[in-house]
Amino acid sequence: MTDVQLIDTLRCSNVRPSVHRLAVLGYIANFSTHPTADEVFNAVSVDFPTVSRTTVYNSLHTLVQAGVIRELEIDSASMRYDLAHQLPHSHFRCTRCGKIFDMSLPDGLENLVKPGFVVQVTDLYFAGICPDCTVLSDQNK
Amino acid sequence: MTDVQLIDTLRCSNVRPSVHRLAVLGYIANFSTHPTADEVFNAVSVDFPTVSRTTVYNSLHTLVQAGVIRELEIDSASMRYDLAHQLPHSHFRCTRCGKIFDMSLPDGLENLVKPGFVVQVTDLYFAGICPDCTVLSDQNK
DNA sequence: TACTAATTTTGTACTCATTACAATTAAGTT
DNA sequence: AACTTAATTGTAATGAGTACAAAATTAGTA
Numbered sequence: 001m002t003d004v005q006l007i008d009t010l011r012c013s014n015v016r017p018s019v020h021r022l023a024v025l026g027y028i029a030n031f032s033t034h035p036t037a038d039e040v041f042n043a044v045s046v047d048f049p050t051v052s053r054t055t056v057y058n059s060l061h062t063l064v065q066a067g068v069i070r071e072l073e074i075d076s077a078s079m080r081y082d083l084a085h086q087l088p089h090s091h092f093r094c095t096r097c098g099k100i101f102d103m104s105l106p107d108g109l110e111n112l113v114k115p116g117f118v119v120q121v122t123d124l125y126f127a128g129i130c131p132d133c134t135v136l137s138d139q140n141k
Numbered sequence: 142m143t144d145v146q147l148i149d150t151l152r153c154s155n156v157r158p159s160v161h162r163l164a165v166l167g168y169i170a171n172f173s174t175h176p177t178a179d180e181v182f183n184a185v186s187v188d189f190p191t192v193s194r195t196t197v198y199n200s201l202h203t204l205v206q207a208g209v210i211r212e213l214e215i216d217s218a219s220m221r222y223d224l225a226h227q228l229p230h231s232h233f234r235c236t237r238c239g240k241i242f243d244m245s246l247p248d249g250l251e252n253l254v255k256p257g258f259v260v261q262v263t264d265l266y267f268a269g270i271c272p273d274c275t276v277l278s279d280q281n282k
Numbered sequence: 283t284a285c286t287a288a289t290t291t292t293g294t295a296c297t298c299a300t301t302a303c304a305a306t307t308a309a310g311t312t
Numbered sequence: 313a314a315c316t317t318a319a320t321t322g323t324a325a326t327g328a329g330t331a332c333a334a335a336a337t338t339a340g341t342a
Contacts, residue, residue: 018308018320021319037299037300050321055319055321057301073216092254092260095261101258103253105253109265112231114242117267117269117272118269118275119233119268120268121268123265124263125214125262126260129258130257131258134257157289159289159291159338162290179327191292192292198329220328
């Protein structure tokens with residue numbers, strides 16, 4: 001996403017496009033690594049060395065509230081963030097290297113929920129070994 | 142589960158059935174509230190007022206390692222625990238009251254993962270409003 | 283039973299992600 | 313420019329979970 005697109009995204013969601021928010025969103029949008037707050041902070045610090053951790057947390061919360069980004073609870077150690085309005089997809093976490101990969105997500109999973117429950121969020125998480133780490137462990141044999 | 146069944150479960154998994162481990166497993170097995178470590182600690186403290194928080198954490202880790210219980214990362218605030226060897230099922234968290242409910246889980250979800258990835262764990266989480274909380278919010282209108 | 287080794291339990295101190303909050307700075311608006 | 317609102321900052325606090333070493337308990341064996 002270009003800066004112009006990022007600014008448009010924020011404006012459409014009624015979030016003022018401050019430089020820090022732009023940097024936070026830009027990192028999540030353009031380096032789709034599903035980063036933790038700490039990783040976002042480190043990335044934003046490169047361009048804005050004086051940015052405060054609190055600002056990064058504030059920006060993340062604002063963007064979540066506005067529905068621009070989404071929280072992933074796939075990693076118990078820390079929250080991870082992903083763009084919200086993408087094609088729905090599931091996530092795979094490699095238990096060796098910790099990387100997160102996008103996978104597909106079928107329609108209609110919410111029909112599994114019993115009547116009377118209102119589904120707001122559906123999250124499908126896988127954990128296991130990614131191809132790179134499989135190769136590595138084969139080499140170690 | 143009776144105490145005898147709990148002891149058998151532990152013995153079969155090569156985990157010594159100490160009283161604290163029994164109490165931890167018994168609470169998870171018999172009050173299927175998907176409790177946090179803190180909730181387990183409070184429950185165990187009723188029968189064993191001198192138990193230490195560390196012992197509860199140790200027991201939980203031991204039981205997870207042994208495959209007797211399972212970690213649920215459905216709640217970013219704290220880890221939750223569930224019996225492991227049950228019929229596979231998904232989980233629904235009510236965002237109002239925080240309660241966790243069991244839902245069904247279809248077979249074959251791991252086929253969504255791209256070739257080359259080895260799936261070890263599949264977790265399907267829903268979040269939304271449970272029937273009780275829906276009724277409550279209707280009354281408040 | 284007594285001895286020894288292994289395991290379990292305990293308490294304390296610590297780490298680390300996240301939050302609370304109040305002061306400061308910046309941005310829009312009249 | 314003056315005023316109002318929103319964004320940013322730094323520091324201190326919270327709270328889940330971990331590290332670790334000492335103390336207590338248990339199991340195995342002579």
